[in-house]
Amino acid sequence: MLKVGELAAAAGLTVRTLHHYDSIGLLRPSARSDAGYRLYDRDDVARLHRIQALRAFGMSLSDIGLYLDSPAGSPLLVVERQLAALDRQISEAAHMRRQLLRLHTELADGGQPDLSTWLSTLEQMMVYEKYFTQDELAQLPMYHDDGAKAQWKALVDEAAALMGTAAPDSPAAADLARRWLDAFESGTGGNRAMASRVNAMAAREPEAMHTQFGMSPELMGYVMAAIAELKYGVWSKYLAPDVIAQMRRHHAGRGKEWALLVEQAREAMQADPKAAGTRARELARAWLALFHDMVGTEPATVDAFRHASATEPVLRMGNGISEAMLEWLRQAMPKPATQ
Structure with missing residues (x-):
């Protein structure tokens, strides 16, 4: 002893x-x-x-x-938790080593890499790693795939050029919006949970979006407006003009609330899959209130909204909302479903 x-x-x-x-x-x-x-x-x-x-x-x-x-x-479970943490650290160190090896190779070959570009890459890693594990980043094309990153840079440059010449509801902006959504779907691997976290990252890190990716708040606002206009065109086949007008007012005033609410719901789903806790009920009430602010409470309108969402794939693109999340919210607040 x-x-x-x-x-x-x-x-x-x-x-x-x-x-x-x-x-x-x-x-x-x-x-x-x-x-x-x-x-x-x-x-x-x-x-x-x-x-x-x-x-x-x-x-x-x-x-x-x-x-x-x-x-x-139990001792076994605590040791297993320690091992998992060490495995994550080893994975992160291995990823950093690969990055440094690329720089070493370029320097050894007599190259002169742009230091500001390299620092920007490291900063980008730091931003992403606040929201994703190394294993998840390996499954996120917009992070690790050079082709996907080049596609995003081209889209950002195109959006910056359009912002001063084409209104968000113009055909050119609509074409950009559709290609932006397609790139976002492929860049997140079609994974709604990944999309939710990328959206939350963009909402929470506006300075990083600007300095590292060239997405100023003004440019982000322009792209989001173009995407909204693209979707309004689809919604208008199902919803009355006064409802579309209400949706425009909602997105102008409270549209930014959705990205963080979706991410909060995703996190809560992981912690409480059966939606039995207080947090699940709080989020369901917040979701319902935000949804009603967007389209109102008229049952026929709500039904039309749900039908359009199920019928038109473009309306589900880019928001990180899965059917499993909607079902989880319905379980948290058992009353007539609104989405």
């Missing part, structure tokens, strides 16, 4: 820290010496290992205590 000083030295902690763990019931010594000194056995050391591992994950001491007393806090 180890005395408190010996365990502290082995674990790289202070004696005061172990005393604190004892006082809050997080790590109590299994025995005391005749002189009253704390003594720790193998099981105590194993528990300390789990505490240290969970601290490294950013978990608070109070949460660690609850976690360790639950079935999920």
Whole structure:
């Protein structure tokens, strides 16, 4: 058995820290010496290992205590969680090594890479990696595929040129909007969850979108307006002019709320697949309120909206909303479905 000083030295902690763990019931010594000194056995050391591992994950001491007393806090599961975290770090380091090897090869061949371009690439990696794991980035063509990235650059340049000469409801802007949606679908691999996170990234990182991808807020607004006009043309086959007018007002005032709400719903779905919790109900109510602000509450209009969404593929493009998400929201708020 180890005395408190010996365990502290082995674990790289202070004696005061172990005393604190004892006082809050997080790590109590299994025995005391005749002189009253704390003594720790193998099981105590194993528990300390789990505490240290969970601290490294950013978990608070109070949460660690609850976690360790639950079935999920078994030594096997904590070690498995550590291994998964290390695997992610190894994958990220390997990805960075590949990037550096490309630079090394170019330099070794006598090339003179543009430093600003290289730094921009590293910054782009940092932005994407806030939202995606390395495994997910490997499945995201707009991130790793040079052809897809060149396609996006060409579209951004074309949009910048059109912005000063063509209105969002012009034929030229409609053509750009359709190609933009097609590129977004292929660039996210047709994965709605990926699309949701890319949209959230764009909404939350406007400065990065501007400095790294050339998408100023004005340019982003122009493209979004062109996409909206393209879709209004399709909606108009199903919805009355006054409803289209209401949708225009909604998108002008509250349209930006959708990207973050969709992403919040996606995250909540992962945490609560059965939509049984309070967060699911909150999101369902927020979704319903935003939807009603867009098209109103008239049952015939809601039915027409749903029919159009199911019939016209272009209306489902680019928003990151899956049928599974809509069903999850319906479960969270069991009342007549509105989408």
